[in-house]
Amino acid sequence: MTEIQTPLKETTDIIIDEGGEALKLCYQCGLCTGVCPWNRLTSFMVRKVIHKAQMGLVDFESDEIWRCFGCKACVDRCPRGVEIPYVMRALRRVVMEVGAGIVPHSLRITEKNTSAVGNPLGEPPDKRMDWAKDLGVKTFARGTEILYFPCCYQTYDPPTRKAAVATVNILKKANVDFGIPDNNVVCCGESIRKAGAESLWQRLTKTNIAIFTELGVKKILVTSPHCYHTFKDEYPELGGNYEIVHLSEYLAELIKEGRLKFSKPLVKKVTYHDSCCLGRWQGIYDEHRQILASIPGLEFAEMRDTREYALCCGGCAGRLWLETKKGERPSELRLEQVFELEADILAVSCPYCMANFNDGIISMGKTEVVEIKDIAELVAEAL
Ligand code: SF4
Numbered sequence: 001m002t003e004i005q006t007p008l009k010e011t012t013d014i015i016i017d018e019g020g021e022a023l024k025l026c027y028q029c030g031l032c033t034g035v036c037p038w039n040r041l042t043s044f045m046v047r048k049v050i051h052k053a054q055m056g057l058v059d060f061e062s063d064e065i066w067r068c069f070g071c072k073a074c075v076d077r078c079p080r081g082v083e084i085p086y087v088m089r090a091l092r093r094v095v096m097e098v099g100a101g102i103v104p105h106s107l108r109i110t111e112k113n114t115s116a117v118g119n120p121l122g123e124p125p126d127k128r129m130d131w132a133k134d135l136g137v138k139t140f141a142r143g144t145e146i147l148y149f150p151c152c153y154q155t156y157d158p159p160t161r162k163a164a165v166a167t168v169n170i171l172k173k174a175n176v177d178f179g180i181p182d183n184n185v186v187c188c189g190e191s192i193r194k195a196g197a198e199s200l201w202q203r204l205t206k207t208n209i210a211i212f213t214e215l216g217v218k219k220i221l222v223t224s225p226h227c228y229h230t231f232k233d234e235y236p237e238l239g240g241n242y243e244i245v246h247l248s249e250y251l252a253e254l255i256k257e258g259r260l261k262f263s264k265p266l267v268k269k270v271t272y273h274d275s276c277c278l279g280r281w282q283g284i285y286d287e288h289r290q291i292l293a294s295i296p297g298l299e300f301a302e303m304r305d306t307r308e309y310a311l312c313c314g315g316c317a318g319r320l321w322l323e324t325k326k327g328e329r330p331s332e333l334r335l336e337q338v339f340e341l342e343a344d345i346l347a348v349s350c351p352y353c354m355a356n357f358n359d360g361i362i363s364m365g366k367t368e369v370v371e372i373k374d375i376a377e378l379v380a381e382a383l
Pocket residue numbers: 025026027028029030031032033047050077078079080081082084
């Protein structure tokens with residue numbers, strides 16, 4: 001016998017209040033489920049989650065709340081333009097902010113770290129800029145043209161940090177007037193906001209905006225698509241308005257203007273992974289390909305599932321901080337596409353992609369097969 005369930009309007013109203021308004025548009029066609037990367041690996045019926053949210057029958061203790069990577073593939077396919085990642089964020093806010101359900105342990109630790117010391121890794125804030133101490137780079141002061149803001153991962157995590165070091169070396173070679181922040185800045189908050197911790201995001205954002213205002217920051221260069229997204233599209237919500245440039249855009253411009261000239265060939269076969277946050281969310285696809293095409297000796301090859309159809313690495317929307325079981329990781333599926341090409345290097349332009357793919361080649365025993373490098377590292381090596 002079919003169980004008849006009564007819609008709980010109050011619950012739906014709370015989800016809408018937390019930013020899930022878009023759920024009203026859904027007419028249950030199911031195209032989102034068909035395109036969601038989870039279903040290449042296991043089963044995740046996002047259409048059903050939206051339906052439960054419409055009915056107010058969400059199980060806030062279920063891991064469904066935390067599944068979405070925020071990859072946006074479903075939004076691009078949805079005939080009603082339902083912004084599913086924001087509906088999923090609203091469900092997470094009901095858990096994180098309103099207190100229903102259970103926050104996964106690893107995410108709770110990440111939230112606590114970010115709240116206590118201003119970075120998700122729980123590293124000492126007074127060591128935030130230690131990565132740059134031998135690079136001869138100045139701290140941003142009023143009047144400096146560009147603030148280069150590396151993400152928390154790039155400041156504390158040695159493999160990911162290579163992109164920040166390469167960026168500094170490139171900017172110095174091109175005689176760019178730039179500075180880095182001091183230790184007082186905190187995480188941009190993008191990931192923790194998508195994980196539902198709205199009040200923490202607001203606190204972090206107010207801290208950074210106060211520092212940027214004090215210093216008269218106008219233009220911010222970033223190497224993380226996550227910093228890019230929140231600085232550009234979300235900081236204005238709290239009064240922070242700056243020109244935000246991703247390194248890929250800036251490098252393409254420097255090369256076009258002749259301010260960067262390559263002198264060393266890089267004789268390698270390279271493919272490129274479009275990060276969801278820079279690709280589908282921001283439409284930045286061409287710059288990376290232009291940069292790679294301009295490096296002498298480099299052979300570029302496209303993977304299957306590229307540009308708008310790129311497969312997520314699995315690290316967006318707070319998923320970097322959550323455990324994904326072996327066999328269910330989209331990063332490993334993506335790496336299979338790299339192995340098919342027999343590429344020497346997988347180029348990325350996101351610290352989360354780098355972290356996930358580095359983990360992937362270790363867990364798949366393929367560290368000798370392919371290297372994961374940020375575009376900045378490849379450019380710096382060829383100068
Ligand atoms: S694709 Fe859009 S309209 Fe169709 S079920 Fe998914 S959210 Fe609803």
